[in-house]
Amino acid sequence: MPDILQAIYNGLIQTGWVEAVAVIAGIVSVWYSRKENILVFPTGLINTTFYIYLSYKGHLLGEASVNLYYTIMSFYGWYLWTRKKEDHKTLVLQITASTKKEWLQQLAFFTIFYVVIYAALSYAKTAFAPEAIPWADAFASATAYTAMWLMAKKKVESWIWWILTNIASIPLYFTKGYAFTSVQFLILLFLAIAGWQSWYKKAAKNN
Numbered sequence: 529m530p531d532i533l534q535a536i537y538n539g540l541i542q543t544g545w546v547e548a549v550a551v552i553a554g555i556v557s558v559w560y561s562r563k564e565n566i567l568v569f570p571t572g573l574i575n576t577t578f579y580i581y582l583s584y585k586g587h588l589l590g591e592a593s594v595n596l597y598y599t600i601m602s603f604y605g606w607y608l609w610t611r612k613k614e615d616h617k618t619l620v621l622q623i624t625a626s627t628k629k630e631w632l633q634q635l636a637f638f639t640i641f642y643v644v645i646y647a648a649l650s651y652a653k654t655a656f657a658p659e660a661i662p663w664a665d666a667f668a669s670a671t672a673y674t675a676m677w678l679m680a681k682k683k684v685e686s687w688i689w690w691i692l693t694n695i696a697s698i699p700l701y702f703t704k705g706y707a708f709t710s711v712q713f714l715i716l717l718f719l720a721i722a723g724w725q726s727w728y729k730k731a732a733k734n735n
Contacts, residue, residue: 550578551712558690558716561679562723564623564730569606573599586704587659589652590645590669591697598676605680623682623730634674634685642670661700668696684731687724694720 557572576598583592611620626634646666653660675689694717702710 546578547582547706547708550575550582551708553578554712555715555719558719558723562719562726566606566609569602569609572602576602582706582709586706587657588665588700588704589657589660590649590665593645594669594672597673601676601680608680609682621682622734623684623727624734625684625731630683631685634678637677638670638674641673642666645669661703664696664700668693668700671696684724684727687720687727690720691717691724
């Protein structure tokens with residue numbers, strides 16, 4: 529255990545400013561998301577653009593694609609979250625829980641992305657990125673793809689997928705030398721649990 533703590537400490541000391549800014553922006557973004565605050569998107573864009581660079585640099589190609597996807601979906605979610613009804617006061621999109629049909633769609637969405645990303649990363653590992661970790665990177669990436677898609681639609685279950693993403697990302701980034709990012713995902717894990725509880729209550733009221 530002392531060796532692990534020392535490794536974390538050394539990693540934090542060596543953290544660059546790009547990773548530090550990305551981590552802080554990511555935590556702030558998730559905090560706003562839990563509050564259903566539109567600022568989730570501009571702060572999230574800071575996080576995702578920086579992590580495209582960091583993920584590519586660390587041979588986490590699946591995660592790089594995820595952050596590119598995050599960036600695109602942030603603009604889409606920003607649009608959906610700001611749409612209002614004819615009274616120009618009431619938001620069109622409300623927090624809701626998924627139906628059984630939507631759950632099946634989510635599982636299919638995740639499975640398709642996992643298979644595609646795993647196959648791509650397996651090829652990359654053989655061809656030019658020997659340090660890639662296909663199965664772990666594909667899982668973290670596919671769960672994140674699913675979570676972001678659902679968050680844009682204000683679905684409670686987005687938090688369940690975020691929880692899975694955070695659990696997978698903690699050791700994944702640590703093995704690549706991004707200790708500060710691993711700590712970020714640990715914090716995000718607790719925020720995701722709190723976010724799920726908050727959105728679950730709001731969905732019950734909306735229903």
